[in-house]
Amino acid sequence: MQFKITGAYSFADTYDVMQPSDGVIARAGRLTGAWRLESSDGRSGNVHINAATAVRFVPNEAPALLGTMVLNMFEYEGSEPETDVLYLAYEASHFQQPGLSQQIITVEGRFVGGRGRYAGATGSLHVVSVNGFIQDGVAEVHLPPQSEAGHPQPLSPDQVRAAVAHYFEGTRSGDAARWASAFATNAVVEDPIGQPALTNAQAILAQGEAFLSAFSSVGLHEKFVEVNGHEAFAYWEGQGTTFDRQAVRFAGINQFRFDANGKVISLRGFWNPDDIQPA
Numbered sequence: 001m002q003f004k005i006t007g008a009y010s011f012a013d014t015y016d017v018m019q020p021s022d023g024v025i026a027r028a029g030r031l032t033g034a035w036r037l038e039s040s041d042g043r044s045g046n047v048h049i050n051a052a053t054a055v056r057f058v059p060n061e062a063p064a065l066l067g068t069m070v071l072n073m074f075e076y077e078g079s080e081p082e083t084d085v086l087y088l089a090y091e092a093s094h095f096q097q098p099g100l101s102q103q104i105i106t107v108e109g110r111f112v113g114g115r116g117r118y119a120g121a122t123g124s125l126h127v128v129s130v131n132g133f134i135q136d137g138v139a140e141v142h143l144p145p146q147s148e149a150g151h152p153q154p155l156s157p158d159q160v161r162a163a164v165a166h167y168f169e170g171t172r173s174g175d176a177a178r179w180a181s182a183f184a185t186n187a188v189v190e191d192p193i194g195q196p197a198l199t200n201a202q203a204i205l206a207q208g209e210a211f212l213s214a215f216s217s218v219g220l221h222e223k224f225v226e227v228n229g230h231e232a233f234a235y236w237e238g239q240g241t242t243f244d245r246q247a248v249r250f251a252g253i254n255q256f257r258f259d260a261n262g263k264v265i266s267l268r269g270f271w272n273p274d275d276i277q278p279a
Helices: 073-077 157-172 177-182 201-212
Strands: 002-019 024-039 042-058 064-070 087-101 103-116 120-129 133-142 183-190 215-226 232-239 247-258 264-272
Touching: 002 042, 002 120, 002 183, 024 064, 024 133, 064 103, 073 087, 087 133, 103 133, 120 183, 133 183, 157 177, 157 215, 177 201, 183 201
Parallel strands: 183 264
Antiparallel strands: 002 024, 002 133, 024 042, 042 064, 064 087, 087 103, 103 120, 120 133, 215 232, 232 247, 247 264
């Protein structure tokens, strides 16, 4: 489902921390507000939000804002109170303060499940607000397959292992599109950690193409996989050959999170391209 979002929010119950000598100002508190959702299927309705949030200002650095949010979707669905709830993790990708009386904030978020109809939901959110009023807001929510009882059908450990194996087979295929097919459309990729996160299918495919283009042949081989629910950690070893026929090797650890369809919705790669060495 895709949503257009309008509405407003404000801080409440704030607590400020100041370190004048370091120029650090931090504010933690609760965010409340009401949003109106208009979905791609023609429905519309209101939701109230409750969030734990924090803002940090440091000299010569961009302000940082991040937190978690609850969207009370039972209001939109017309269901019983507290039955349908959606959870969001968010952070500001852009924070501008043109003047003391104006703040322009762009927030990116990812949905991380919920309750009722939204249990196991995934997706993304993009909101631009000016002084707490949303000027531009969109969201995409993916609901997992439902069992006959109406509850999300979780992946088994064997299904998670198969999804991990599918990902690594893609790295060895020499086909960036095949590798990228392991990801959900709303996946977030930080590979390696420290690089800007990739948040759309085009960027993920482009990264795969760039990686493959650096070698005449390359592939990652999973050596150890540990599964915990829909998450998995994999230690892998990479082998490749450069275009000047130099054999190379490298290694790392991947942290995966999968949706109910076995697609990667989060990948964090712990490795350093500078550590690629001759074999």
